[in-house]
Amino acid sequence: DAGVIQSPRHEVTEMGQEVTLRCKPISGHDYLFWYRQTMMRGLELLIYFNNNVPIDDSGMPEDRFSAKMPNASFSTLKIQPSEPRDSAVYFCASSYKIRAAGYTFGSGTRLTVV
């Protein structure tokens, strides 16, 4: 299995632009998580899905952030409009039976908003 695949690896954009991050989970995993990591705040959960349905989006910072999972093999996280404070590494992770085995993380997308 190729693992959790995220794209792009790096994204540099100007303030006010729309940014779309993409994730393909491991086949057979029924949970998908979006995290954001910064030096100051560590890993913060933004939203997670179970069987393509959003379960908890309480970590989404504000209405500028949205996430979708149209099918079991694809998810997007969109920021519109982007702001410099959104600069961070965004990780996607997937899992099956979370309590048994934890998550597998993707390689992350490093977002810089200038």
Next chain:
Amino acid sequence: QKEVEQNSGPLSVPEGAIASLNCTYSDRGSQSFFWYRQYSGKSPELIMFIYSNGDKEDGRFTAQLNKASQYVSLLIRDSQPSDSATYLCAVNLGGKSSGDKLTFGTGTRLAVRP
């Protein structure tokens, strides 16, 4: 009080020594506990998980759980320079609101001196 707390470090140990990494959590109902290793610029990778009080060993790594004290630790025996990384403690907190998500500590940076 943070939900999952770790000393940020750095923890510096000489090669061959035992490194002891500690984590406390706030919710007595927490069910499962995970240790992740994150090299600089990389994504977190799962090292170990533990559910029951006591010790769990895997090679040079031992996870220890004490639910009464709300404390989980990771011991690394015969530390190697390649163990130098940030170690993240993650907890599936108790209660309905936590569901299947993991809450991460901010990590402890370990430096193993040759």
